[in-house]
Amino acid sequence: MSWINDVVAGTKILAAWGNAIRDRTVTPFVNATERANAILNPVAGMMTWRSDDKQLEVFDGTNWVAPAPMVPLGAVIPYFGFAPPANQRTWALPNGQILALAQGGAANGPTDYYRALFNIIGTRYGGNGTTGFALPDCRGVFLWPTSTANGSDMNGAHAGATQTTLTNANLPDHTHVVRPVGGGANQIAVAHAPSSLGLMTNGQSDATYSDAVALTNPAFASQPFSNMPPWIRCQLLMRVS
Numbered sequence: 001m002s003w004i005n006d007v008v009a010g011t012k013i014l015a016a017w018g019n020a021i022r023d024r025t026v027t028p029f030v031n032a033t034e035r036a037n038a039i040l041n042p043v044a045g046m047m048t049w050r051s052d053d054k055q056l057e058v059f060d061g062t063n064w065v066a067p068a069p070m071v072p073l074g075a076v077i078p079y080f081g082f083a084p085p086a087n088q089r090t091w092a093l094p095n096g097q098i099l100a101l102a103q104g105g106a107a108n109g110p111t112d113y114y115r116a117l118f119n120i121i122g123t124r125y126g127g128n129g130t131t132g133f134a135l136p137d138c139r140g141v142f143l144w145p146t147s148t149a150n151g152s153d154m155n156g157a158h159a160g161a162t163q164t165t166l167t168n169a170n171l172p173d174h175t176h177v178v179r180p181v182g183g184g185a186n187q188i189a190v191a192h193a194p195s196s197l198g199l200m201t202n203g204q205s206d207a208t209y210s211d212a213v214a215l216t217n218p219a220f221a222s223q224p225f226s227n228m229p230p231w232i233r234c235q236l237l238m239r240v241s
Contacts, residue, residue, distance in 0.1 A: 012063045026056065037054055053113075053241075054183070070241050074120045076138065079237040089113050096137030098127050124156040138236050163224035172236040 029035040031052040039046070044061035055065040071077055076094060084091040092099070102112035118133050126134030136156065146154050 010122040081237040092133040098132040
């Protein structure tokens with residue numbers, strides 16, 4: 001079939017040329033239902049624009065699919081807006097919300113928007129897996145990559161705390177030098193000494209003298225502290241369809 005260099009208005013062209021132009025033109029539709037009613041026998045390479053999802057889709061010979069994006073399904077990216085991009089189902093804030101799954105004949109159909117993501121994460125973060133499933137709740141937490149090759153420790157659980165309080169068990173072994181207050185010659189500090197100062201004079205008898213240990217009064221405030229590195233607030237966007 002030769003190239004057409006110029007087409008005069010009103011001139012008829014071959015059906016093959018018309019079909020070729022159609023198959024290589026982005027055709028707009030309101031939704032998938034309107035497209036299905038208009039294109040009964042799509043061919044591989046046809047492109048359409050769906051205004052309900054603001055999405056370009058290509059027929060791959062079997063299904064209408066969106067071109068592969070830079071961000072894979074189920075991934076999250078930092079986002080400094082307050083809400084996900086308007087009028088599309090591609091992105092969501094992963095705040096633990098439930099996404100619906102289509103039922104009956106609609107399952108895996110053109111309106112079952114989140115089935116592919118469900119096949120990736122399942123009900124790990126909630127939902128019953130029949131009518132819906134939950135996104136992870138990433139609000140106010142750091143993301144910690146899995147430590148196993150197959151992600152077997154990705155159980156959806158939250159861990160950690162925003163503040164920490166040290167206990168005696170957290171402190172390393174150590175010793176203190178005890179210096180008696182008001183002690184005289186030949187006196188040492190011991191536990192349960194006869195003296196109210198915790199002192200014992202050489203020659204006095206005490207059952208704990210051999211321990212040679214003096215108790216010191218602890219002085220702790222037991223206040224929690226933050227262990228966070230420098231940070232800046234942002235949203236996370238998750239690709240959901």
